[in-house]
Each structure stands twice: as C-alpha cells, then as structure tokens.
Amino acid sequence: MGNISYCITNNISPEEYMVLREAVGWGLFPLEQAESGLKNSYIWCIREGDCVSGRPIGLGRLVWDRGYVMYIADVIVIPEYQGNGLGRVLMENIVGFIREQLKPGYRFMVTLASAKGKEDFYKKFGFVERPNDAFGPGMHQWFENKD
Ligand SMILES: CC(C)(COP(=O)(O)OP(=O)(O)OC[C@H]1O[C@@H](n2cnc3c(N)ncnc32)[C@H](O)[C@@H]1OP(=O)(O)O)[C@@H](O)C(=O)NCCC(=O)NCCS
Known part of the structure; x- marks a missing residue:
C-alpha cells in the first residue's frame, strides 16, 4: 500500500x-437509525493517521x-483514497474475523x-455471484416511511 498512514478502530x-455514506453517494436516513445499526454490528473504521x-x-x-x-x-473507501489497498485491508480484516469465529464444526x-461494478472486488475475497448453478439470485426490497 502507498504511504497512507492509518489506524483501524x-x-x-x-x-x-x-459523512462516509454521503461521500460515496449512498442514501441517508435518520441518525437514530444509524446509531442503532452501528451499535449492533462489528465495525472496522479506517481513520487517517491515528x-x-x-x-x-x-x-x-x-x-x-x-x-x-x-x-x-x-x-466504503472515500473516493480520494480509493485504489490504495484500503478496501482490501477492510475485507481482509472482516474475513479474518469471520474465520476466527469458526469453532469446530461451525459454518457461516x-x-x-x-x-454495481464492484463484483470483481468481492470475488477477490472468495465471494461468488448469484444466480449460479446452485442458487437463485439474491433479492432485496426497500421499505420506506416518507413522512
Ligand atoms: C469498493 C471499494 C470499497 C474498493 O476500495 P478500494 O480501496 O478502492 O480497493 P483496493 O484499492 O483495496 O482494491 C483491492 C483490490 O480490488 C480491486 N478492485 C477495486 N475496485 C474494484 C472494482 N470495482 N472492480 C474490480 N476490482 C476492483 C483492486 O484492483 C485491488 O486488486 P489487488 O489487491 O488484487 O491488486 C471502493 O471502491 C468504494 O468504497 N466504492 C464506493 C462504495 C461501494 O460501492 N462499496 C461497495 C459496496 S457493496
């Protein structure tokens, strides 16, 4: 990786x-929803410097x-830092953590x-596209209250 100094927390x-979501053009929602989501997930945040x-x-x-x-x-890697290996750092940390949780006989x-267009990024870390011979397409739906 280049000479970017960073720390993961x-x-x-x-x-x-x-701010990160906005930087990559993703939709926003109430801060309360963001807070709850962050509290209930494992997080790898890359900070520039310390x-x-x-x-x-x-x-x-x-x-x-x-x-x-x-x-x-x-x-997410903000646009001005993309292409420097930080996305790889994130995925390797996440996949490493997942592997550590595998007790004998476990599967996840x-x-x-x-x-769109990021499929090949994830393939580098072992993910496969759907649909394929064994699985149908992944599906999703957004639910929204516009009030
Ligand atoms: C996807 C994203 C996280 C990649 O982060 P990044 O820091 O630019 O990626 P890296 O520099 O660590 O690249 C890691 C590897 O993936 C490859 N890669 C990165 N983006 C790729 C893409 N769109 N298609 C194919 N390969 C890609 C790189 O060439 C590199 O390969 P290598 O390590 O074998 O040399 C970043 O582009 C991003 O935040 N995009 C906007 C948000 C987004 O769409 N996130 C995905 C959400 S599902």
Whole structure:
C-alpha cells in the first residue's frame, strides 16, 4: 500500500458514518437509525493517521446473528483514497474475523449485496455471484416511511 498512514478502530460516530455514506453517494436516513445499526454490528473504521483524532476514510461492517447468518454491509473507501489497498485491508480484516469465529464444526453463510461494478472486488475475497448453478439470485426490497 502507498504511504497512507492509518489506524483501524471499531469507533465511529453516527455523524461520521453519514459523512462516509454521503461521500460515496449512498442514501441517508435518520441518525437514530444509524446509531442503532452501528451499535449492533462489528465495525472496522479506517481513520487517517491515528485512531483518536484521525478522520474516517474507510468503513466495513459485519452483522451477525450469532448463529450461522452473517451479512457484510457498508464497505466504503472515500473516493480520494480509493485504489490504495484500503478496501482490501477492510475485507481482509472482516474475513479474518469471520474465520476466527469458526469453532469446530461451525459454518457461516456470509452474504453481501455488491454495488454495481464492484463484483470483481468481492470475488477477490472468495465471494461468488448469484444466480449460479446452485442458487437463485439474491433479492432485496426497500421499505420506506416518507413522512
Ligand atoms: C469498493 C471499494 C470499497 C474498493 O476500495 P478500494 O480501496 O478502492 O480497493 P483496493 O484499492 O483495496 O482494491 C483491492 C483490490 O480490488 C480491486 N478492485 C477495486 N475496485 C474494484 C472494482 N470495482 N472492480 C474490480 N476490482 C476492483 C483492486 O484492483 C485491488 O486488486 P489487488 O489487491 O488484487 O491488486 C471502493 O471502491 C468504494 O468504497 N466504492 C464506493 C462504495 C461501494 O460501492 N462499496 C461497495 C459496496 S457493496
């Protein structure tokens, strides 16, 4: 990786999280919803420089039901830092953590919804596209209260 100095922490505020989402053009929602989501997931936040005062430049989250279901969400590197290996750092940390949770006989199904054009990024870490011979397409639906 280039000469970017960074630190990885699980600490990110809802406001900082929204700034990262905004930086990659993703939709926003109430801070209360962001706060709850952050509280209930494993977080890898890359801060530029040091972990205390450095500004967030990357993020990855893992939601785990503590059973076999895991979901990777919000893998973000802000545009001016993309292409420097930080996305790889995030994914390697997340995948490393997942492997560490594998007790004897355990198995996890880890899913994610790739943004358009990012499929090959995730393939580098062992993820396969759906549909395929064994599985139908992944599906999703947004529910929204516009009030
Ligand atoms: C996807 C994203 C996280 C990648 O982060 P990044 O820091 O630019 O990625 P890296 O520099 O660590 O690249 C890691 C590897 O993936 C490859 N790669 C990165 N983006 C890719 C893409 N869109 N398609 C194919 N390969 C890609 C790199 O070439 C690199 O390969 P290598 O390590 O074998 O040399 C970043 O582009 C991003 O935040 N995009 C906007 C938000 C988004 O769409 N996130 C995905 C949500 S599902």
